[in-house]
Structure formats: structure tokens, C-alpha cells
Amino acid sequence: DAGECLTIADKQEVWHLEIMGAGKGNKGAVWAAQRVPDDHVSVNANASTIKEIDTNDKEYFMYSDNVFQLALDSGWWDGKQTFRFCYAYAPASRALIAARRREWRVFDLLAPSLQLDPNMENYPFSVKPDTLVSLEKLMTILKDYYEGTEYDIRKNITVKGDSGKMVISPLANPFMNVDELKLHKVNGGWHGYGERNIAVRFTMYATIIQCRDWLPDEIGGLVWFALDNVASSVFVPIYCGVSDLPLEYKTDGRETGFSRKAAWWAFNRLGTLAAQRWGTFRHEIDKTWIPFQEHLLENQATVEQKALQMYNAKNPKNTIKFLTNYTDEWCKKAIDTAWDLGYYIWTKYDGYW
Structure with a gap:
């Protein structure tokens, strides 16, 4: 190794x-x-x-x-x-x-x-951000694939748009496999693999972890958890104090084959579908996941205030139950939404790929 x-x-x-x-x-x-x-x-x-x-x-x-x-x-x-x-x-x-x-x-x-050079051999071990970094910003970064830069591997896969100007083809996607990259003669920093995006199709899961010392551990420790390609996924909150997770989040899917009982397959299927016509399907994904994610982020303070009000350090069982139910509810909503969104794309755009 x-x-x-x-x-x-x-x-x-x-x-x-x-x-x-x-x-x-x-x-x-x-x-x-x-x-x-x-x-x-x-x-x-x-x-x-x-x-x-x-x-x-x-x-x-x-x-x-x-x-x-x-x-x-x-x-x-x-x-x-x-x-x-x-x-x-x-x-x-x-x-x-x-x-x-x-x-x-x-x-x-x-x-x-x-103004760091994208071709430098070495960067600082760490840097001070220009502004405070929000959860939303971190989520956006983990979804990134160099869009708007010269390292977007879709940039030369173009067609004439409705305006008569050349635009990136809706069939071009930033998650092309090796055969697609060869077909479109795409090369880059990862050579025959194009560019190594931050968001990639072979991601199993991604996490953003909050460790907050002004809250009890059961509430202050929080994992924002996304399955599969983050660009087509959503982050759900899993609190440190939860006592259980939905069965779908405990069921292996990658090794045992396709199953609706495994949450990973809901998101992997959606990501695979989305990549077939990314220029079109990404907008359907955004229309679904952006308000979903915004609700979770906007509701976070309210949920944690409720959890804190019922917290008892000697016997935190009520807080644990409340947070477990909250995590369970939104994990299941995310799974159901991922399945439904996949069906919607499949049905609405049948014949477009």
C-alpha cells in the first residue's frame, strides 16, 4: 500500500x-x-x-x-x-x-x-478561506466537477444549440467511463481517465461531520451522509446520539446485487440514469434535491433546540429517541425520493437516450 x-x-x-x-x-x-x-x-x-x-x-x-x-x-x-x-x-x-x-x-x-496555479506541484498544507465556510458551501464543493473551468471534460463535446451557437451536448456528462472517454477522445490530468473530479460516479458515500462543543455529544455530533455520486445525491442528517438507522441504510447492496432493500441502490440507480443525459437530467435532480436539502438545513436549528430542551445528561433517552426518529424519517424520505425521481426520469424521458 x-x-x-x-x-x-x-x-x-x-x-x-x-x-x-x-x-x-x-x-x-x-x-x-x-x-x-x-x-x-x-x-x-x-x-x-x-x-x-x-x-x-x-x-x-x-x-x-x-x-x-x-x-x-x-x-x-x-x-x-x-x-x-x-x-x-x-x-x-x-x-x-x-x-x-x-x-x-x-x-x-x-x-x-x-489565485493559486492549477498546475502547481505543491500547495500549502492549509489555507485560510476568504469567508466563513458554510455547510451549503461544503456540500457544493463535494458535488463539483470543474464546471466553468477548462478542466470540465465535457467542454469539447458540443452541438449547435437553439440559438445557433455551439453548446455542450446534453449527452455529455462529467462522469464518463473509460470507453466513453475514448469515444470522445477526452484526455486530461488523469490521462485516459479524463480529469479526477471531486464528485465521481464510483463514490460509495460522502460525509460532512460536525463536532460542536457547545452542545451535548448526542446532539453536537452530526454526520451529513450522502450515498453514491454526490452530484446526484443528497445529504441526510445522522446524529451521534441515534440508537438505530433504517434497515435500508444497514443493508449491503454493492456486494449482494440490486435490491430495493438497500439505500445505496436507490442513489446509484439515480446517478447512473442521470449520467445518460446529464445536461437535461441534472435540472430534474436539482428541482428535487435543492429544496429537500434546503429544508433540512433550515430546519436544523429548530430540531436541535427541541432536542436540547428535552435533554437530561443523566438520562438522555428522550433526546436519543427524538433524534433517532428524526434521522429515520429523513433517511427514509431521501430513499423514497431517490427511487421516485429515478422512475420519473425514466418515464418522462423514455426515448431521449
Whole structure:
């Protein structure tokens, strides 16, 4: 394994922990961790991002005892140049434009004033956003596929529109498989795979996690959870205090085959249908999911206030029951809506693909 980055967060801090094997034939691991400053955002997109390690700054850096010696012994660092973790242990990852492009995109969406170059080899470990980052903004970023930039892989798949001008074909989609990319002669930062979007068709699930220290844990810990391709999905709230989930969210679908009993299939089916004519179907999806998502976000404060009013630290069962029922209700609504939207698209546009 080339290594892994684990994002570790609690109510006070967020850290990136990068861990790799200890080299061929060696047992154990080597790792480094860097804390994200409280007013910053950081990105890990399948490439190592930890560079210099300040051994005197225990508040922002941690590392394994072997981090320097192993690099020396293995010939991955000469001991003279400045030690940079990513170049000692994962240099190939910094060469991946598919990873770096996503680093750039997140930073550029949140801190456009920095005017970062989309082709840089290295970006800062973290940056301060130009404005406060909302939940809505994070959801939008996770749905992104470089629309409006030169890295949108649909840009050259054009037809003459009703106005007589060339426009992106409604059949062009940002989630093309390898055969479609070959057919349309699409290349990019991911070479024959086009561009590595933030939103991709092979996503299993995505999460946005809130850790809030001004609320009891049962209420303050909240996972916004989306299944399959985020661009055609919706985030539902799952509170830390829930005691159960709908059966559909506990039923495996990917390994056992198509089933209406698995929530994943409702969203995977919708995403697959939407990609067949993205330029048209995306608008049907937006008409459904945007108000659905807005309602959940607008209702969040009211729900949490009710949960807080009934909260008893010694016996929080009423709060747990309330939040479990709320999560259950909206998870089921999301599943039903995904199935219904798929049927609607299938029926209304039969013959358009």
C-alpha cells in the first residue's frame, strides 16, 4: 500500500495523520501528523501533503520515532536537504496531477484571492478561506466537477444549440467511463481517465461531520451522509446520539446485487440514469434535491433546540429517541425520493437516450 491519510477530529482540533509501511521487508509503520489551524481548511486528495516537520512545535506536529532515521537508512533522504515527509515517503503522489488538481480546486473555491496555479506541484498544507465556510458551501464543493473551468471534460463535446451557437451536448456528462472517454477522445490530468473530479460516479458515500462543543455529544455530533455520486445525491442528517438507522441504510447492496432493500441502490440507480443525459437530467435532480436539502438545513436549528430542551445528561433517552426518529424519517424520505425521481426520469424521458 502506498499509504493512507486519516483525518482525525474532535470538538477542538482537526489533524491529518499520514501513515505508510516501514519499507520492503520491514515490519511496522512510519507516520506523521499535522494539525489544521482553527481558521484554516486543508485537503487530502490521495496525495501526501505533509512537508516540513517542526519538531519543536508539539501543538501542531506529531510523528513516529523512526520518521527521520528510516528515511536516511532507506536512501529516501540524504540528511542534508530539508526533510519533507511527502518527498521522503510518497514522492510519486506529488506527481499525480489528478490529486493536485483537486487540492487546487478546493482551495480556489474557498480562497480565490490566493489565485493559486492549477498546475502547481505543491500547495500549502492549509489555507485560510476568504469567508466563513458554510455547510451549503461544503456540500457544493463535494458535488463539483470543474464546471466553468477548462478542466470540465465535457467542454469539447458540443452541438449547435437553439440559438445557433455551439453548446455542450446534453449527452455529455462529467462522469464518463473509460470507453466513453475514448469515444470522445477526452484526455486530461488523469490521462485516459479524463480529469479526477471531486464528485465521481464510483463514490460509495460522502460525509460532512460536525463536532460542536457547545452542545451535548448526542446532539453536537452530526454526520451529513450522502450515498453514491454526490452530484446526484443528497445529504441526510445522522446524529451521534441515534440508537438505530433504517434497515435500508444497514443493508449491503454493492456486494449482494440490486435490491430495493438497500439505500445505496436507490442513489446509484439515480446517478447512473442521470449520467445518460446529464445536461437535461441534472435540472430534474436539482428541482428535487435543492429544496429537500434546503429544508433540512433550515430546519436544523429548530430540531436541535427541541432536542436540547428535552435533554437530561443523566438520562438522555428522550433526546436519543427524538433524534433517532428524526434521522429515520429523513433517511427514509431521501430513499423514497431517490427511487421516485429515478422512475420519473425514466418515464418522462423514455426515448431521449
